[in-house]
Amino acid sequence: MREQLAALEQEALAAIQGTENLQTLEDLRVRFLGKKGEVTAILKQMGGLSPEERPQIGQLANALSETLTAALGVRREVLEAKSLDERLSREKLDITIPGQRLAVGKQHVMMKTLDEALDIFIGMGFSIAEGPEVELAANNFDKLNIAEGHPSRDWGDTFYFDADSAYALRPQTSPVQVRVMESQKPPIRVVSPGRVYRKDEVDATHSPMFHQIEGLVVDKGVTMADLKGTLNALIGQLYGEGTKTRFRPHFFPFTEPSCEVDCQCFKCRGAGCPMCKGEGWIELLGSGMVHPNVLRNCGIDPEIYSGFAFGMGLERMTMMRYNISDLRLIFENDLRFLRQF
Ligand code: DAH
Numbered sequence: 001m002r003e004q005l006a007a008l009e010q011e012a013l014a015a016i017q018g019t020e021n022l023q024t025l026e027d028l029r030v031r032f033l034g035k036k037g038e039v040t041a042i043l044k045q046m047g048g049l050s051p052e053e054r055p056q057i058g059q060l061a062n063a064l065s066e067t068l069t070a071a072l073g074v075r076r077e078v079l080e081a082k083s084l085d086e087r088l089s090r091e092k093l094d095i096t097i098p099g100q101r102l103a104v105g106k107q108h109v110m111m112k113t114l115d116e117a118l119d120i121f122i123g124m125g126f127s128i129a130e131g132p133e134v135e136l137a138a139n140n141f142d143k144l145n146i147a148e149g150h151p152s153r154d155w156g157d158t159f160y161f162d163a164d165s166a167y168a169l170r171p172q173t174s175p176v177q178v179r180v181m182e183s184q185k186p187p188i189r190v191v192s193p194g195r196v197y198r199k200d201e202v203d204a205t206h207s208p209m210f211h212q213i214e215g216l217v218v219d220k221g222v223t224m225a226d227l228k229g230t231l232n233a234l235i236g237q238l239y240g241e242g243t244k245t246r247f248r249p250h251f252f253p254f255t256e257p258s259c260e261v262d263c264q265c266f267k268c269r270g271a272g273c274p275m276c277k278g279e280g281w282i283e284l285l286g287s288g289m290v291h292p293n294v295l296r297n298c299g300i301d302p303e304i305y306s307g308f309a310f311g312m313g314l315e316r317m318t319m320m321r322y323n324i325s326d327l328r329l330i331f332e333n334d335l336r337f338l339r340q341f
Contacts, residue, residue: 109341131176139175143297169197173214181298187219211314218307227308255288285312
């Protein structure tokens with residue numbers, strides 16, 4: 001039995017030293033020291049030994065257990081250190097590889113202009129109203145005092161959806177005025193930005209889709225002086241304090257009186273240049289006092305209330321503000337252009 005134990009020790013130590021793998025090492029522990037292992041098997045045969053031999057062999061077997069346990073522990077540490085080294089070298093980061101550049105976008109130049117304009121309006125106590133781009137002809141035209149037969153109702157100008165011309169892509173943001181007056185009681189002070197559509201060919205100043213900002217104020221005692229004060233404040237903040245403005249008589253079906261508002265050319269300060277086509281003035285927007293018929297159509301008594309309204313093109317404002325010569329640049333999304341702003 002001594003020889004058996006000695007042979008087992010040799011075999012076991014050789015196997016433990018020889019393994020390169022933690023799982024195999026665990027298998028060896030089970031094989032030699034486990035409940036059904038080889039050392040236990042030898043101990044079980046001790047019943048056949050003489051009483052003198054039994055404690056000696058018992059001692060040897062215990063010593064063998066301890067030797068093997070220690071050898072397993074040492075080998076485990078070696079293998080664990082090796083596997084950690086391997087993982088560390090496998091997972092090494094190469095910090096010299098160039099990083100991936102993240103493309104950071106920014107606000108479109110027209111949205112920048114819109115935000116600036118809205119900030120100014122909000123500062124003056126306006127709130128923002130929204131309306132649908134597919135609009136009823138009733139809101140687009142009838143309630144805005146635009147009679148049947150008016151050129152802007154023509155099929156050649158407006159994108160209709162149905163043979164009865166009852167629905168269209170709105171050609172102006174003015175129908176939002178109707179929606180606001182029908183859903184809110186005065187005092188009303190709203191601006192409404194959004195897309196509008198007209199059957200125009202694309203060129204440097206036209207696009208079948210563009211943007212407007214509509215404005216509406218309705219209250220008791222609102223006068224043309226309020227209209228002028230509000231628009232002068234807006235233009236002063238957008239184009240510089242003291243920018244001269246000019247209110248020219250005009251006609252719109254939904255306002256009476258109506259005017260177009262020009263500002264002095266910010267490039268030549270009125271002297272005349274290519275920007276203002278030698279005029280010294282640049283047309284900015286349409287406006288006027290809300291027509292009594294429009295107030296009445298929307299359930300507001302024109303004997304008690306009065307109001308003013310205005311509408312301006314956002315592309316045009318942007319082009320003027322940033323000296324952009326071609327409307328198409330705003331929609332083409334060429335980064336070489338957009339990155340400049
Ligand atoms: N809706 C007009 C257009 O598209 C612009 C306009 C003019 C709006 C006068 C108004 C206004 O609210 O009072 O040409």
